[in-house]
Amino acid sequence: MNYYNQIKEKLIDNEAYKKVKDFSKNRNDLNTYYEVGKLIIEAQGGEARAKYGDGLIKEYSEKLTKEVGKGYSTRNLKNMRKFYLFVQKGHTMCAQLSWSHYRELLKFKDLNKVDFYIYLTIKYNLSVRELIFKIKSEEYERLNNKTKEKLIIKEENKVSDFIKNPILIKNSYNYTEISEKLLKKLILENMEEFLNELGEGFSFIKSEYKIKLGDRYNYIDLLLFNYIYNCFVVIELKVTELKSEHIGQIEKYINYIDKNVRTINQDKTIGIIICKKDNQFVMEYCSDNSIFKTTYKMI
Numbered sequence: 001m002n003y004y005n006q007i008k009e010k011l012i013d014n015e016a017y018k019k020v021k022d023f024s025k026n027r028n029d030l031n032t033y034y035e036v037g038k039l040i041i042e043a044q045g046g047e048a049r050a051k052y053g054d055g056l057i058k059e060y061s062e063k064l065t066k067e068v069g070k071g072y073s074t075r076n077l078k079n080m081r082k083f084y085l086f087v088q089k090g091h092t093m094c095a096q097l098s099w100s101h102y103r104e105l106l107k108f109k110d111l112n113k114v115d116f117y118i119y120l121t122i123k124y125n126l127s128v129r130e131l132i133f134k135i136k137s138e139e140y141e142r143l144n145n146k147t148k149e150k151l152i153i154k155e156e157n158k159v160s161d162f163i164k165n166p167i168l169i170k171n172s173y174n175y176t177e178i179s180e181k182l183l184k185k186l187i188l189e190n191m192e193e194f195l196n197e198l199g200e201g202f203s204f205i206k207s208e209y210k211i212k213l214g215d216r217y218n219y220i221d222l223l224l225f226n227y228i229y230n231c232f233v234v235i236e237l238k239v240t241e242l243k244s245e246h247i248g249q250i251e252k253y254i255n256y257i258d259k260n261v262r263t264i265n266q267d268k269t270i271g272i273i274i275c276k277k278d279n280q281f282v283m284e285y286c287s288d289n290s291i292f293k294t295t296y297k298m299i
Helices: 003-020 022-043 054-067 074-088 099-105 111-124 128-136 145-153 180-189 191-198 244-260
Strands: 167-169 202-213 216-226 231-237 270-277 280-287 290-298
Touching: 003 022, 003 054, 022 054, 022 074, 022 099, 054 074, 074 099, 099 111, 099 128, 111 128, 111 145, 167 180, 180 191, 180 216, 180 231, 191 202, 202 244, 216 244, 231 244, 244 270
Parallel strands: 167 290, 231 270
Antiparallel strands: 202 216, 216 231, 270 280, 280 290
8 A cells, every 4th residue: 555645645635625615624634634644653554663663754754845845844744643643542633723733732742731721722712822822831730630630530620620839920020029019910910811820710800899897898809700600709918928817807708798799699709818928929719618729929
């Protein structure tokens, strides 16, 4: 069997398809590269021997570049081989991702990590550039192991599962002394990124949210809402170590929101405290009488 001619034929057909069927060319790209990957594996004598057949890939690459055109480097052909093996192992081939998305993801040996970023790309319709940013921010690595296990077995997650460790907050002006007011300012200036760091479904309602406790007015530093879990989120910012009165304070705020703002159809309010510990900031996550801790890191 002439594997090279079959590969060449499929790639030439795909080049022609790109010009005529623009609306579905991405799906055709993926199907073509999957088939090419399969043929490369077969030409190399099967998966077990494929890693020893890179000389054949180099030969094919040189011929395809001359006879078909650019885009068929040895690296790209190796990616097609990886892509075929990835799909064969039961992972996703999704037309919502372009070949450029997959090329970024196929760099990783951890296929659970690849699946996580495929999930993010589909859910948030990420461009290649946005995907690269999330990879560089190490979003997968900053999830705790329990959350990763839940993702693998597709178990239902909670709000706390997707709070990353560490949380990254931009210190755009390189401040060395951080006050509560300044900390709030940095978060507000980069609110969208802060919400993304917290996880899925967070939306900003108001800073300095005014409430009345007894005969005194108090101000919640940040009030958010999570539309996925259908609950309010109270955030308090402290630049000292966590004290018992901080937890007492946020519990009062949570109770106030539950009694005066939350509707009967919404779930119980969640509280988050950012405070200082061992010369770094820590996020104390308070929900259902549990404390979830994650490092807060200035970048």
